[in-house]
Amino acid sequence: LLGEEVAQYDGAYKISRGLWKKYGDKRVIDTPISEMGFTGIAVGAAMVWLRPVCEFMTFNFSMQAIDQVINSAAKTCYMSAGSIAVPIVFRGPNGASAGVAAQHSQCFAAWYGHCPGLKVVSPWSSEDAKGLLKASIRDDNPVVMLENELLYGVPFEMSEQAQSKDFVVPIGKAKIERQGTHVTLVSHSRPVGHCLEAAVVLAKEGVECEVINLRTIRPMDIETVEASVVKTNHLVTVEGGWPQFGVGAEICARIMEGSAFNYLDAPAVRVTGADVPMPYAKILEDNCIPQVKDIIFAVKKTLNI
């Protein structure tokens, strides 16, 4: 594991607490503030099968190193016709936090999800986080794992099975968190929780939402979404990132192209972050992220109730 503050500080968000103490300097490496440099170093080490995990303190800083992620990591297997693999994981918090303002709040799901050669995962629950991280490290390809700072402090129940040593969550498979019949809510990361909250409120009004947790942005499990839309005939996508060219836009495009289109009783609807750089003042920030009320509103609009 390498990155800023991952070793002696126990991780900027304490995610790597205890690891340096247990594994030492050889395996847990504090880097200087040199994203482009240390990301390239991590990618080079991956080419020789060291299987590094490269942490970005937030994905906003990955922009400085994005050339190494895309051009050096994602494309190399293809360019070399399979002779050089890059088994690496890039991970860190992504998207909006609380009061960190414009330069520290961007969601990169769409940017990384755009690129062939990468896998992109986005955990919501503890089970997702553990299972996807293990699967990502074991994967022989470059994986971008988009965590969420606000979720770091949220506890989730974990089954016995999920707590077992070799538990993995397969990359490329979505999970239906809640069964429903009237509308399909598709989301990833923190907004999955908002969808479930919205589903509870809507259930009192007799609307049963099916909530799908994508878990993986690329390769996207559109089949699970399609099967759900065939059942519910209504689709609402929910994400924290900006609307233009976002995850929701991709889902809508694929639904249109696929078998589920003919089962839609209304156009698919997207709930996203507001199309502005993130402001600081709480009242402004709160209105820039998709809230439970926004999801409920979108569901009622699409169901025409």
Next chain:
Amino acid sequence: ASRVMVASRNYADFASEATFELKKCDLHRLEEGPSTTAVMTREEGLHYYKTMQTIRRMELKSDQLYKQKIIRGFCHLYDGQEACCVGLEVAIKPTDHVITAYRAHGFTYARGVPVREILAELTGRKGGCAKGKGGSMHMYTKNFYGGNGIVGAQVPLGAGIALACKYFGKNEICLTLYGDGAANQGQIFETYNMAALWKLPCIFICENNRYGMGTSVERAAASTDYYKRGDFIPGLRVDGMDVLCVREATKFAAEHCRAGKGPILMELQTYRYHGHSMSDPGISYRTREEIQEVRSKSDPITLLKDRMVNNNLASIEELKEIDVAVRKEIEEAAQFATTDPEPPLEELGNHIYFNEPPFEVRGPNQWIRYKSVS
């Protein structure tokens, strides 16, 4: 090893080896430098000669094929710089690692890829070393990581390979090359810092051919002492036109790294006869006279030839025979490269991922799908 047809003289007529005086290297933060004398055996000389000549003729053939539009896109030729890649290769082990930028054909050959596979990759055929999917700038082989198109990006990669070498503890090192143009990239300085901090077994090598595309070093760098740019990293400036100088310097640098002293920097002063790439005639920012002067006074192959003949390590006829053999090999390789078929369309979707079950990849519209196997 190469089998060489010997002319009418006997082996006994030649010396088995000779000793040569080398130009002293400029040193930075080093008390002593590489040896200023080098011993070269007859076998070594013949090997260096054949290898450099093969690279020379391969690059000239690429020039020809490019002008015939059989090679397309980018093509950055290495003729003039042969002593660098050959001198480096013979000073390290096959288990050591090498990474460079886009002017990579010479290294690709030196690291073991046959000429026919290099030329076929340039012509985009299925017999190319990357099955036609990489092209000029993306050729790889065992312990050779390309072939990298983004200027300077290969430098952190090389340090990462060195980090893995240190981790695995097999006494391997990584040669990380870049040009005088790339030397001003910020990520290289980030890499110097981390390589020195963590004592990575990395030899940073700046191939200074005096021009970054059309910009001379004087116009690009506040300090053109590239061997000093590593600041806290010891450095040496080497005559990159002399294959023995490069060899000795590399041996010195390799020893430094293997002894656990951390990274070291070598600046190889060299020259490219061609322009930056095939779209650059190479004479708008430098004079024909300058190019001609280097060719007549410092050509690496001529330098080696003269040394060998003057020291009775080989005869002119013998070297001419090698030239003939090399030309033949290049012709056959070019023949292969121009007749081998292009990769099948099915190849389009392959190798997106490594070690992955087959899946489908989208083509230009939703109905066109390609299978992707890894």
